[in-house]
Amino acid sequence: MSIPGISEAIIRHNSNASSYSRGEEYYRKGAIADLKKRGNLIQAEVEGGEITPYQVSICFDAGGITSACCTCPYDYDGWCKHIVATLLSCSRQSEIIEERPTLEQLLNRLDLLQTQRLLQELVENRPEIIDDIDEFVSLIDLPKPKTKQPSTRQSKIDISPFRSHVKRILRDGLKELEYASELVHRVMNAAVFHRPDWVIDNARRRAEPIMEQGKADRYDAAVNWLKKAKAAYLQLGKKAEWSAYRSQLEAAHGRKRKLMELFKELNK
Numbered sequence: 001m002s003i004p005g006i007s008e009a010i011i012r013h014n015s016n017a018s019s020y021s022r023g024e025e026y027y028r029k030g031a032i033a034d035l036k037k038r039g040n041l042i043q044a045e046v047e048g049g050e051i052t053p054y055q056v057s058i059c060f061d062a063g064g065i066t067s068a069c070c071t072c073p074y075d076y077d078g079w080c081k082h083i084v085a086t087l088l089s090c091s092r093q094s095e096i097i098e099e100r101p102t103l104e105q106l107l108n109r110l111d112l113l114q115t116q117r118l119l120q121e122l123v124e125n126r127p128e129i130i131d132d133i134d135e136f137v138s139l140i141d142l143p144k145p146k147t148k149q150p151s152t153r154q155s156k157i158d159i160s161p162f163r164s165h166v167k168r169i170l171r172d173g174l175k176e177l178e179y180a181s182e183l184v185h186r187v188m189n190a191a192v193f194h195r196p197d198w199v200i201d202n203a204r205r206r207a208e209p210i211m212e213q214g215k216a217d218r219y220d221a222a223v224n225w226l227k228k229a230k231a232a233y234l235q236l237g238k239k240a241e242w243s244a245y246r247s248q249l250e251a252a253h254g255r256k257r258k259l260m261e262l263f264k265e266l267n268k
């Protein structure tokens with residue numbers, strides 16, 4: 001079995017009747033190309049009437065599917081027809097899935113120079129990813145606080161060990177990519193106490209364009225930034241400001257179903 005627990009009932013449950021039947025049509029027409037499995041990630045290209053095929057990514061764990069995204073603009077009622085078509089292939093024709101190494105396994109084969117070369121080539125071919133690299137590196141290069149801020153906490157978190165740790169990991173050629181991103185989150189969380197204003201500013205500046213441009217495949221990143229902003233607002237005792245900001249976002253983006261679903265995480 002390609003994905004634990006995958007069944008047609010689950011696919012139907014997560015899509016509406018029209019997406020399901022159109023997805024099934026796509027599956028029958030053989031519109032799914034390049035179906036690959038890398039660890040706990042399934043990826044496929046689905047050809048529709050468009051010039052460029054849509055990219056579907058499905059993550060799962062032992063309990064089943066944890067997320068399903070597609071690059072198409074559909075954001076209405078459950079999974080789109082491309083996700084349905086991909087999952088039908090996984091469930092009915094798992095033998096066509098090609099097993100490939102995970103990102104971590106691939107990166108482990110590269111030394112530092114090769115990793116740099118890879119990143120340079122990626123940016124040459126896809127200039128837009130320089131923004132992601134910029135975002136990653138600027139998090140590591142967190143500015144130091146200019147003045148000591150009064151804090152109600154008894155002990156302050158010193159972020160400098162994280163900074164040097166993250167830099168060392170980068171020098172090692174991104175071999176511990178997943179661990180590094182965990183550390184970036186810890187750095188940001190520490191900054192919530194040191195420089196909450198800076199966190200609010202930065203987190204909003206990163207989250208807002210993703211939501212405004214309707215980049216559904218990056219909504220989870222936007223919501224993660226908003227979680228940092230919320231923590232920083234609360235740290236400053238500005239709960240009302242946070243609620244107002246959140247309501248403003250809900251008013252502006254209330255029709256983006258995928259986004260509003262993820263917004264529920266902000267209640268935690």
Ligand SMILES: [Zn+2]
Binds near residue numbers: 054081
């Ligand atoms: Zn789609």
